Amino acid sequence: MVVLLFVNIAVLAVLGVFRFLEMSMLGRAMRGELVTIAEALRSDDRVTAAGITAIVVLIVTGIVWVVWQYRSQANLRAVGRPNLTYTPGWAAGWWFVPFANLVMPFKTVRELWKASGRERDWIGTATWPVLGWWWAAWIAQAIAGRIAARMVDTAESVASATSASRFALLTVLFTIAAAVLAILVVRSIVARQEGLVALGLPRGPPPPRPDAADRGDGPGP
Secondary structure (H helix, E strand, C coil), X not given: CHHHHHHHHHHHHHHHHHHHHHHHHHHHHHCCCCCCHHHXXXXXXXXXXXXXXXXXXXXXXXXXXXXXXXXXXXXXXHCCCCCCCCCHHHHHHHHHCCCHHHCHHHHXXXXXXXXXXXXXXXXXXXXXXXXXXXXXXXXXXXXXXXXXXXXXXXXXXXXXHHHHHHHHHHHHHHHHHXXXXXXXXXXXXXXXXXXXXXXXXXXXXXXXXXXXXXXXXXXXX
């Protein structure tokens, strides 16, 4: 999971550089300097190729993230963590519910982080601020991305194309920030779950053997 997030950051960094070069080229055009058609096409090709790569890597990372979150949530039930609100299936499934996926995935990850700690009364554990920063960056990139896409579709001048390019670069920066914070979140949850397993939780008395009543092996009076 962490490796894929680092790959995302690397690909996005390249895309960010290409977006910056695109903005520089558009700025030259606005100042009346010469920009050849070949140069503009090379810029478009670079941005398109890097953008497609970033989308593919993001999709793969999203799939792996959902699997990782499902397994991490299942770990909590395996060690007998009480008072859990979300099942492993819904922890993964909320990502795919329109509108609800603006809030519910954050709530599931928050519960996952809190319940993964060594605290017996985990519900009262304060939420780690990084979780909020991570989700804010993720929502910000989604909003900026939609604005940028709409501006690109409606751009009819160099000035409007420059504005669209700026929002596209802002989207890249927000996404990089979200990926960096996601790395911190994943590492923290993994470390907390390792500590939780080491602590061990009481699972209650073991069930009686099925044949104990028949053989009279139960405890005496």
